Amino acid sequence: MNGVHDMGGLECFGPIENGPDEKFHHDWERQVLAITLAVGATGTWNLDQSRFSRESLDPSLYLSAGYYGIWLNALESLLLKHGLLSQAELNSGKAEPTFKTVNRVLEACDVEATLNRGSPVNRPATTSALFSVGDQVRVINLHTPTHTRLPAYIRNHTGIVHKVHDPHVYPDTHALGKGENPQWLYNIQFNAKELWGEHRRQHDVVHVDCWEPYLEGI
Amino acid sequence: MTKKTQSSADHTVNPVPQDQKQRASDGSHEGGHDHSHSHAHHERDHNHTHEHGDHDHSHLDPTALRVRSLQTLLLKKGYIKEDTLNELIDTYENKVGPRNGAKVVAKAWVDENYKNWLLTDATAAIASLDFQGRQGEHMVAVENTPDVHNMVVCTLCSCYPWPVLGLPPAWYKSAPYRSRVVIDPASVLSEFGVTLPERKRIAVWDSTAEVRYLVIPERPENTEHLSQTELEKLVNRDSMIGTALASPAELCT
Numbered sequence: 001m002n003g004v005h006d007m008g009g010l011e012c013f014g015p016i017e018n019g020p021d022e023k024f025h026h027d028w029e030r031q032v033l034a035i036t037l038a039v040g041a042t043g044t045w046n047l048d049q050s051r052f053s054r055e056s057l058d059p060s061l062y063l064s065a066g067y068y069g070i071w072l073n074a075l076e077s078l079l080l081k082h083g084l085l086s087q088a089e090l091n092s093g094k095a096e097p098t099f100k101t102v103n104r105v106l107e108a109c110d111v112e113a114t115l116n117r118g119s120p121v122n123r124p125a126t127t128s129a130l131f132s133v134g135d136q137v138r139v140i141n142l143h144t145p146t147h148t149r150l151p152a153y154i155r156n157h158t159g160i161v162h163k164v165h166d167p168h169v170y171p172d173t174h175a176l177g178k179g180e181n182p183q184w185l186y187n188i189q190f191n192a193k194e195l196w197g198e199h200r201r202q203h204d205v206v207h208v209d210c211w212e213p214y215l216e217g218i
Numbered sequence: 219m220t221k222k223t224q225s226s227a228d229h230t231v232n233p234v235p236q237d238q239k240q241r242a243s244d245g246s247h248e249g250g251h252d253h254s255h256s257h258a259h260h261e262r263d264h265n266h267t268h269e270h271g272d273h274d275h276s277h278l279d280p281t282a283l284r285v286r287s288l289q290t291l292l293l294k295k296g297y298i299k300e301d302t303l304n305e306l307i308d309t310y311e312n313k314v315g316p317r318n319g320a321k322v323v324a325k326a327w328v329d330e331n332y333k334n335w336l337l338t339d340a341t342a343a344i345a346s347l348d349f350q351g352r353q354g355e356h357m358v359a360v361e362n363t364p365d366v367h368n369m370v371v372c373t374l375c376s377c378y379p380w381p382v383l384g385l386p387p388a389w390y391k392s393a394p395y396r397s398r399v400v401i402d403p404a405s406v407l408s409e410f411g412v413t414l415p416e417r418k419r420i421a422v423w424d425s426t427a428e429v430r431y432l433v434i435p436e437r438p439e440n441t442e443h444l445s446q447t448e449l450e451k452l453v454n455r456d457s458m459i460g461t462a463l464a465s466p467a468e469l470c471t
Contacts, residue, residue, distance in 0.1 A: 008373030
């Protein structure tokens with residue numbers, strides 16, 4: 001989706017505020033982190049659906065809410081969409097005597113093991129990779145109206161395959177609940193000059209992980 | 219988080235600092251009751267007063283009330299558990315932090331075999347030190363050399379290698395960093411007080427997939443006499459993101 005979350009290359013946001021580095025600026029941010037992880041562990045939606053929900057927020061809200069504010073708004077939206085809470089409940093704060101059955105409720109004693117396990121997204125290869133290290137590839141002019149992990153700043157640009165990862169779950173379909181649809185993942189190296197023009201430092205490079213459907217051979 | 223507190227943040231056996239304990243117990247107390255009605259009223263009544271009380275804003279800040287109301291609803295519905303929330307917060311506030319990554323880097327500095335393993339299979343090499351899992355399932359380590367300086371970003375959200383660095387600092391998640399580092403990394407570095415030789419190539423790694431990047435900074439000069447444990451102290455968090463260099467040897471004393 002062409003959205004404000006896709007920020008690579010914008011220069012309008014001013015200096016970086018590299019001030020004191022508290023992980024949390026408000027106590028409620030701790031709770032949002034924990035609630036998001038705990039509800040996520042119910043398995044009602046996947047990480048790509050979660051990201052899609054954050055990207056779908058109103059642009060002005062996305063740019064002003066802060067990191068955990070984005071999480072909070074997206075979480076409420078997912079809870080509504082998946083029927084875990086109703087709008088009336090969110091408005092009133094009063095729980096109705098109904099609830100949706102979830103796959104799993106994360107227990108405190110399982111937190112460490114669950115976090116340590118993580119959720120690997122590499123999958124066994126069922127096809128051969130189209131590209132090899134050193135190949136020149138072009139990023140296609142893909143404008144996906146829904147979730148994608150193809151940043152706009154590399155579209156139509158040419159790069160070199162730096163590394164071939166495993167096939168990974170494909171976020172573009174996973175975010176729509178259409179299955180994992182694993183695709184080969186590559187690390188592509190782009191020259192700064194190719195991406196940003198002649199006046200940039202010529203020898204700098206940018207590496208971006210790209211799934212095979214984002215790429216074409218040259 | 220200050221550098222001083224970082225250095226002890228990775229000891230999982232450390233007692234929870236008193237103020238964190240207090241915070242956690244506050245949270246559990248408040249979350250356990252149904253204040254949703256009064257919160258909704260507070261929100262309307264005090265909408266314009268929240269900026270006055272920095273330290274007790276939990277009673278006034280509309281977002282704090284909204285979060286507490288949401289938490290209460292989810293607890294009542296049985297989707298989440300209160301002690302689970304406390305455990306999650308304790309994990310990321312007190313147990314997991316950049317000292318984990320510092321152990322990885324210091325080991326790579328002193329052990330060539332380990333460094334080679336780290337550069338070829340970072341996920342396994344890092345897991346051998348017992349750091350693994352969520353947001354670090356697929357790790358890649360990139361090494362700074364006299365020719366290359368690496369920097370990590372996530373332009374699309376804020377992906378970050380949690381098992382080795384903990385939760386990201388505010389600036390990493392901010393629009394100015396996410397947007398500019400791919401187009402003008404040298405200017406970003408200069409804002410962090412780092413100037414590189416003109417000939418040195420900057421390589422920026424945009425974390426668009428579930429692959430997470432850890433920068434291995436260059437080992438500072440005059441550190442041959444230092445032990446691995448002493449070297450760990452020189453590996454500051456930002457040096458593993460690529461917005462700083464490892465700290466000079468004097469800082470180890």
